[in-house]
Amino acid sequence: MLSAVSPRSTPLALKRPRWVLAAFSPLTWREFAFHAAHLPIAVAGLLWFSVAVAVGLPVGVTWVGLVVSAFLLAGCGWFASATRKLSRRLLGQAVDVPRKHDLKPGAVGYVTSRFSHAATWRALAFLPVSFALTVATFCISIGVLVAALGAITHSVWGQYLPEQIGNDGQPHRGAQFLGEFVDTVPLQVGFAVLGLALFLFVWPSVNHGLSSLQRVVIRSMLGASRAEARLTEVTRSRAAVVQNADDTLRRIERELHDGTQARLVGLAMTLGDARDRLQHGAEPGVIAPLVDQAHSSTREALVELRELARGMHPPVLDDGLESALISACSRVPFPVNLEVSLIFRPSTVIESIAYFSVLELLTNASKHARATQARVTVSERSGRIELEVRDNGRGGAFVSPGDGAGHQTGLAGLLERARSVDGTLDVNSPAGGPTLITISLPAAAAS
Structure with missing residues (x-):
């Protein structure tokens, strides 16, 4: 079933690639770029959260401190906005912006409007969650990717590792895997195949799964609530209906003025001509065509009025x-x-x-x-x-x-x-x- 009701967030036209080509898909690399690009935003957000808590709570006991706390709280919206924009561009998820708080005049209005805005508190809670999640997703994704590329290219850089004595008493160069030094051709080929499999099949799935987790957190904490989205949709639809009603009224006014009104004016002139002729003793044969013309104009005006009335309350x-x-x-x-x-x-x-x-x-x-x-x-x-x-x-x-x-x-x-x-x-x-x-x-x- 296709539902015509708008969702809370709109996914962009990004189709997930087939699993064989996932490692080379632009979507996979955009998701990886999100982990890297969002990391400095998450770090800065955590610093702002720390300042907001460390400064806002102690000074909040005074009136001036409440204004400062409200400013620090409102600043969380900057990081939320940056995250939503990055989510749209790299993750392909357009998150509905929560409804803005009602702006009230004066210092009291400034404080109360921000402290009573639920979306601002969600943005504050998002900052530490975002830091922990982004650090984890970035480290896991880049860790799997580096391990895969390292295994593929081990035959090139492994020979430059320092020499070590193995359990067999012989010197070896190269990385150790499952207790064995990868320094022979068969082991290097097998290690490269393992790295290739890791790059082609494991890393894209891990990267996409982490990105999906980011999407869920961003949508739930930074998006509009269900009630806000519903209110926005109803407001937008009502505005469209009002606009359509205004267009309909203007069309009716234009058609009445240019069509029906002109026809009624002609009808009045025809009847006036017939009346004048009757007053001057004209023959019925002279007046009859005027009466027929007036009758025809009246029927045409009725047809036009019925067409205009179509769509109104029946x-x-x-x-x-x-x-x-x-x-x-x-x-x-x-x-x-x-x-x-x-x-x-x-x-x-x-x-x-x-x-x-x-x-x-x-x-x-x-x-x-x-x-x-x-x-x-x-x-x-x-x-x-x-x-x-x-x-x-x-x-x-x-x-x-x-x-x-x-x-x-x-x-x-x-x-x-x-x-x-x-x-x-x-x-x-x-x-x-x-x-x-x-x-x-x-x-x-x-x-």
Whole structure:
């Protein structure tokens, strides 16, 4: 199932290589570069942590000391920001930035806003954890890599090691492995093969495992919490819905001004001409064409008004969601099995979103999926409205991005509508079908 809900952190387009070529993959070396590049940041972070604890705690008993402690605490965010940027560039993990603290005026606001910000405390706790983890990952990764390369090149540098007397009483030059000096051709070849295997198969896996551990720690301690990510997503979706609503209102205003209003002005002029002719005793045969023209303009204006009203709150919802869905399903050119089991009536906003979502999905199933039957289920689970629309079409449905100008269409538009009220949309549509789209909405829209 493809979920259309954004995760807390977004992995970039970095595909892990096949295990045979992993040692030569750019991703493997970027992960190794992260261990090396993050080491000085981790060391500096530990020093800042030590200063923050050693200075911040003693001086925090005074008012001026609280300001200093708040500054030292806020400074942890610098290292968190640097780590997130490095994680994005080298580890391929874009971590959602936690929500910023509310800026309050004055010294009291400066102190309280920073001491009450949970993400800042997580950043402080991250500094010692990051130091221990980064030192360990760097030492382990570079240790395995150096051992592998050393074994491969031992035949070159081993002859320059100092001479030693072995257990057999003979002098030897070279490294010792399992109690034996590697100074003969067979042992050197075997040692090189062992080093090559270590480089090709062991080091990439160890390096990747350590990088995965770094990703988990960075994501959990420096990323936005689930509640923060949810709030950010809802805020972004509501902004998109507001923008779309503003664009719709501007379009209606423009079309009313340039179309319907101009047509009504022409209608008024035609009726005024007919009235003047009647007052001057004109023959009915002269006035009849004007009346026909006015009648035609009136019908065209009604058509334009109906087109403008499309997408607004339909009167059928006044009788409830079930009645509205029955009407929507009856207009589909194939049989639709509708099941509605609600123990309460949702708010008007939720009813409108549910109605238009089902209408859009059934239209898509008819026009694009070439479905011959569908099933719509509406139920209540744990205080939320669950909508399921299943069709036997050809499948392949997915949430496509917008056009870059803030306009959303199709499933993307439905997703934005759902997110605007803290809802979700899931798409399960394999090629060849069937398609199952699930929308979860709260019973009432949040104010």
